Amino acid sequence: MPSQLESLRQQSLVVADTGDIEAVARWKPQDATTNPSLLLTSAQDPRFRHVVDAAIKEARGDTTAAMDGLFVHFGREILKHVAGRVSTEVDARLSFDLEGSLARARRLIALYERHGVGREKVLIKLAATWEGIRAAQMLEREGIHCNMTLLFSFAQAVACAEAGVTLISPFVGRIYDWYRAQRKVDDIAVDDDPGVASVARIYNYYKKFGYQTQVMGASFRKTEQILALAGCDLLTIAPDLLDKLSKAPGPIERKLSVEKAKAERIDKVAMDEKTFRWMQNDDAMATDKLAEGIRRFDADARKLERLIISLGAATQAAA
Numbered sequence: 001m002p003s004q005l006e007s008l009r010q011q012s013l014v015v016a017d018t019g020d021i022e023a024v025a026r027w028k029p030q031d032a033t034t035n036p037s038l039l040l041t042s043a044q045d046p047r048f049r050h051v052v053d054a055a056i057k058e059a060r061g062d063t064t065a066a067m068d069g070l071f072v073h074f075g076r077e078i079l080k081h082v083a084g085r086v087s088t089e090v091d092a093r094l095s096f097d098l099e100g101s102l103a104r105a106r107r108l109i110a111l112y113e114r115h116g117v118g119r120e121k122v123l124i125k126l127a128a129t130w131e132g133i134r135a136a137q138m139l140e141r142e143g144i145h146c147n148m149t150l151l152f153s154f155a156q157a158v159a160c161a162e163a164g165v166t167l168i169s170p171f172v173g174r175i176y177d178w179y180r181a182q183r184k185v186d187d188i189a190v191d192d193d194p195g196v197a198s199v200a201r202i203y204n205y206y207k208k209f210g211y212q213t214q215v216m217g218a219s220f221r222k223t224e225q226i227l228a229l230a231g232c233d234l235l236t237i238a239p240d241l242l243d244k245l246s247k248a249p250g251p252i253e254r255k256l257s258v259e260k261a262k263a264e265r266i267d268k269v270a271m272d273e274k275t276f277r278w279m280q281n282d283d284a285m286a287t288d289k290l291a292e293g294i295r296r297f298d299a300d301a302r303k304l305e306r307l308i309i310s311l312g313a314a315t316q317a318a319a
Helices: 004-009 021-027 036-043 046-059 063-079 098-114 130-141 154-163 172-183 194-208 223-227 239-247 258-263 273-282 284-318
Strands: 013-017 031-033 086-089 122-127 146-151 167-170 214-217 234-237
Touching: 004 013, 004 223, 004 239, 013 021, 013 239, 021 046, 021 063, 021 239, 031 234, 036 046, 036 063, 036 284, 046 063, 046 284, 063 086, 063 098, 063 284, 098 122, 098 130, 122 130, 122 284, 130 146, 130 154, 130 273, 146 154, 146 284, 154 167, 154 194, 154 273, 154 284, 167 194, 172 194, 172 223, 172 284, 194 214, 194 258, 223 239, 234 239, 273 284
Parallel strands: 013 031, 013 234, 031 086, 086 122, 122 146, 146 167, 167 214, 214 234
Antiparallel strands: none
């Protein structure tokens, strides 16, 4: 009997959510996603010190260049083990800076291309703020494909689809965390899970109205959440959950499909900036989690910067 992971691969494209190069090599996903928090963990791992050292050496004392280089060097290593794409994130401090986001995204793509990696192999990750979505819309027109992250609300999803972005990553687990805390419970059954329901709603809306933007469920806390979204375009899964799925017997039931979505009775939303900001503000969970997510990625990026500075100084002293 096939495992749940093998069965899932027949219904959704499975992506590894990690900066651990060896984990990517083990699981051989189609794509892989990274973020500042994941890369902070990997940069502190002695197994990957050579990747960090290469980025520091190439940057020649420029911390910002070293950060970009670190993301790209990890991305290049990951791409050796995936057939598809790697997602590389723009600095969270630029989440409300349209021009800054554009400049950083273009710089990351230029660095990838300088190292022989075509832009078709990279997804630039941007926070799904209004400014981030506008930046993604412009980048897509330049052939720079985008993965919109920190996505918690239906408003964010509709705005991303209207902007024609390649991919969105709605966060299941962080929505689950927020509602679990609000309800003061230890767990929420998957049938009542607001994170699962959010992704299903977005998927059905996209398929109902024929949007080309793909939906990649992200940020899972348990395998039940993943299985409840079988059939979603893509699912990005941490290595520990990939391991659990690989050890559990299948088959599994397909939960999402284009055919089911087309049969749904759904009203189309007219989205502009005012509507976006009102709908986002009206969703307390989405407002809280977006702000928290930006702060968390910023904090981990700053830790990563300090690590690079200290390692660079140690290398220089040793020389």
